[in-house]
Amino acid sequence: MATALHTDGLTKVYGDRTVVDHLDLDIAEGTVFGLLGPNGAGKTTTILMVLGLSEPTSGSARVLGLDPARAPLEVKRAVGYMPDSVGFYESLTGRQNLRYTARLNRIPEQQATERIAALLERVGLTGAADDPVGTYSRGMRQRLGIADTLVKEPRIAILDEPTMAIDPEGVAEMQALIRALADDQGVTVLVASHLLYQLQSICDRVGIFVEGRLVAEGTTAELAKSLGSTSTLYEVGVGADPDHVIRVLSAIPTVTSVTPTARAHSYRVAVEAGEAPAIISTLVSADLPILHFRPMGEDLDEIYHSYFSEAV
Amino acid sequence: MTTTSSTHIKGGWRIIARKEFADHLLSARFTVLLVILAVAAIGSVYAAASGIRGAAQQAAGSPGLFLKLFTINADPVPFSFVNFVAFLAPLLGIAFGFDAVNGERSQGTLPRLVAQPIHRDDVINGKFAAGLSVIALMLTALTAAVAGLGIVALGIVPSAAEVLRVLLWLVAAVVYVGFWLALATLASVRLRRASTSSLVSIAVWLVLALFASLIFRLVAGALAPAPSDATPKQVLHNARTELAVSRVSPVTLYDEATAALLDPEVRSVGIVTYGQLDRAVTSDLPFGQSLLLVWPQLVGLLALTVLCFAFAYVGFMRQEIRA
Numbered sequence: 001m002a003t004a005l006h007t008d009g010l011t012k013v014y015g016d017r018t019v020v021d022h023l024d025l026d027i028a029e030g031t032v033f034g035l036l037g038p039n040g041a042g043k044t045t046t047i048l049m050v051l052g053l054s055e056p057t058s059g060s061a062r063v064l065g066l067d068p069a070r071a072p073l074e075v076k077r078a079v080g081y082m083p084d085s086v087g088f089y090e091s092l093t094g095r096q097n098l099r100y101t102a103r104l105n106r107i108p109e110q111q112a113t114e115r116i117a118a119l120l121e122r123v124g125l126t127g128a129a130d131d132p133v134g135t136y137s138r139g140m141r142q143r144l145g146i147a148d149t150l151v152k153e154p155r156i157a158i159l160d161e162p163t164m165a166i167d168p169e170g171v172a173e174m175q176a177l178i179r180a181l182a183d184d185q186g187v188t189v190l191v192a193s194h195l196l197y198q199l200q201s202i203c204d205r206v207g208i209f210v211e212g213r214l215v216a217e218g219t220t221a222e223l224a225k226s227l228g229s230t231s232t233l234y235e236v237g238v239g240a241d242p243d244h245v246i247r248v249l250s251a252i253p254t255v256t257s258v259t260p261t262a263r264a265h266s267y268r269v270a271v272e273a274g275e276a277p278a279i280i281s282t283l284v285s286a287d288l289p290i291l292h293f294r295p296m297g298e299d300l301d302e303i304y305h306s307y308f309s310e311a312v
Numbered sequence: 313m314t315t316t317s318s319t320h321i322k323g324g325w326r327i328i329a330r331k332e333f334a335d336h337l338l339s340a341r342f343t344v345l346l347v348i349l350a351v352a353a354i355g356s357v358y359a360a361a362s363g364i365r366g367a368a369q370q371a372a373g374s375p376g377l378f379l380k381l382f383t384i385n386a387d388p389v390p391f392s393f394v395n396f397v398a399f400l401a402p403l404l405g406i407a408f409g410f411d412a413v414n415g416e417r418s419q420g421t422l423p424r425l426v427a428q429p430i431h432r433d434d435v436i437n438g439k440f441a442a443g444l445s446v447i448a449l450m451l452t453a454l455t456a457a458v459a460g461l462g463i464v465a466l467g468i469v470p471s472a473a474e475v476l477r478v479l480l481w482l483v484a485a486v487v488y489v490g491f492w493l494a495l496a497t498l499a500s501v502r503l504r505r506a507s508t509s510s511l512v513s514i515a516v517w518l519v520l521a522l523f524a525s526l527i528f529r530l531v532a533g534a535l536a537p538a539p540s541d542a543t544p545k546q547v548l549h550n551a552r553t554e555l556a557v558s559r560v561s562p563v564t565l566y567d568e569a570t571a572a573l574l575d576p577e578v579r580s581v582g583i584v585t586y587g588q589l590d591r592a593v594t595s596d597l598p599f600g601q602s603l604l605l606v607w608p609q610l611v612g613l614l615a616l617t618v619l620c621f622a623f624a625y626v627g628f629m630r631q632e633i634r635a
Contacts, residue, residue: 089335100327
């Protein structure tokens with residue numbers, strides 16, 4: 001499959017802070033790629049560099065074979081972008097907002113009228129199309145954002161936090177919409193989000209992006225395998241002095257790692273498969289009170305979560 | 313592909329300007345400003361017309377009579393039309409520029425806008441062009457209304473030279489308002505909040521309108537002191553310095569340009585001594601001479617406007633899209 005989007009050592013430095021650190025991405029045409037990471041991981045900065053709206057400090061990006069730093073207009077013609085917390089002109093109607101985007105893309109008026117009507121229908125906004133955007137709810141804006149992204153009939157759609165602040169039903173609709181883009185229209189989709197559990201199911205591949213670095217990349221199955229292969233994860237709550245707890249747990253021969261989590265008195269313990277009872281028996285014999293004990297297993301949610309809390 | 317797309321990509325600023333222009337025309341601020349200016353225009357021209365009628369008996373045949381419609385004030389309106397425009401011009405410019413860029417930021421539309429196939433400078437160019445067009449439209453309509461009312465009320469038909477003078481004054485007024493538009497745009501680029509940028513722009517306006525003369529006098533006093541026992545030469549030097557210093561202000565430049573363009577009797581915008589006036593014959597300057605007199609003012613005004621816009625432009629181009 002051809003590559004739609006490719007970055008090579010893409011780096012962005014603000015002052016002495018490296019926001020994106022040698023990012024290598026390769027997204028095949030017609031697939032959905034999830035760039036998942038906590039807030040402030042550098043997702044939006046990466047997107048702006050891909051669009052040619054921000055200049056990389058070093059490295060390069062290729063969008064459909066074009067360099068966004070040199071041919072920004074060609075890139076922006078082919079790429080639809082929905083920013084996080086997408087905004088519209090409040091006094092204009094939804095339809096007028098889309099019409100403006102169509103004009104900026106030099107789409108002939110007649111064609112634009114039809115396309116906009118079809119898109120509004122598709123995102124379920126036909127009824128509200130002629131109301132000012134100022135009256136729209138957050139979910140409606142988000143859906144209008146999707147329609148806005150698609151007005152130019154992009155070959156690549158980049159959606160930044162598309163499911164943020166919308167209700168569960170809206171999330172399901174959004175998931176279906178995104179999946180349909182890739183499956184029915186062959187659009188390459190890059191979704192960036194920190195709400196990974198809402199998007200992991202629709203992504204062909206995901207990249208976990210923490211503090212400007214891609215710490216893991218692959219299909220969700222691959223990730224689960226690679227991250228959970230040698231050991232199983234447990235979350236253990238122990239009500240005692242953290243240093244002491246870590247010392248006791250680390251002393252168990254089958255335990256490969258112990259890390260405190262974001263919650264107080266809570267530790268993520270990696271232990272060889274089937275050796276979980278050793279943790280409990282050790283704690284009990286050391287007279288340490290067990291507050292909770294939870295297998296984190298191979299559930300991707302949990303794996304992402306562990307990455308994210310590490311970053312925080 | 314490159315050839316077709318580059319021809320298509322031309323004129324992104326026009327699309328933005330068209331949208332902004334339409335937005336301005338439908339905005340409340342446009343209506344409010346138009347009403348204020350229309351009331352001022354009608355009031356001043358009505359007063360001027362009645363004033364002129366009284367004076368016209370002895371001034372019959374004076375070539376500057378039509379222009380007096382714009383420049384004289386009479387009871388009960390304390391300002392002439394030109395005074396009103398000079399006074400309200402900054403407000404006009406600020407009103408259409410103070411939220412140009414930060415408004416897009418606060419609505420969250422800027423990232424979406426610049427992700428469309430347009431150049432980044434299309435945004436600021438389009439917005440400036442739209443603001444200037446609205447201002448030009450407003451001033452032209454009002455000037456035409458004043459002229460029309462004057463013609464009807466007084467029965468004076470303007471000569472070609474008078475029409476030329478008014479048109480040129482109109483251009484100068486648009487450029488002058490353009491300065492304030494550029495200043496407000498600059499504020500909207502630099503300041504994150506529209507309320508802050510409008511306040512800062514208004515503060516600059518008040519300083520230039522009210523306190524500038526005080527500042528210029530202080531500066532002149534420091535550069536060319538004129539103590540109480542000063543020689544006439546020192547006093548003259550001081551006055552000349554003050555005038556020169558005051559010409560950094562667009563307000564001064566515009567006032568001088570207006571005075572010379574709309575009053576053919578004005579023969580100098582500099583310091584005139586009694587000696588120079590001694591036995592001078594009062595006569596009107598032809599249009600070309602008046603123009604020559606204020607050419608530096610007009611160019612200076614244009615330069616200030618361009619400079620101000622350039623700062624806004626560069627500031628916007630260097631900014632990150634993301635706040």
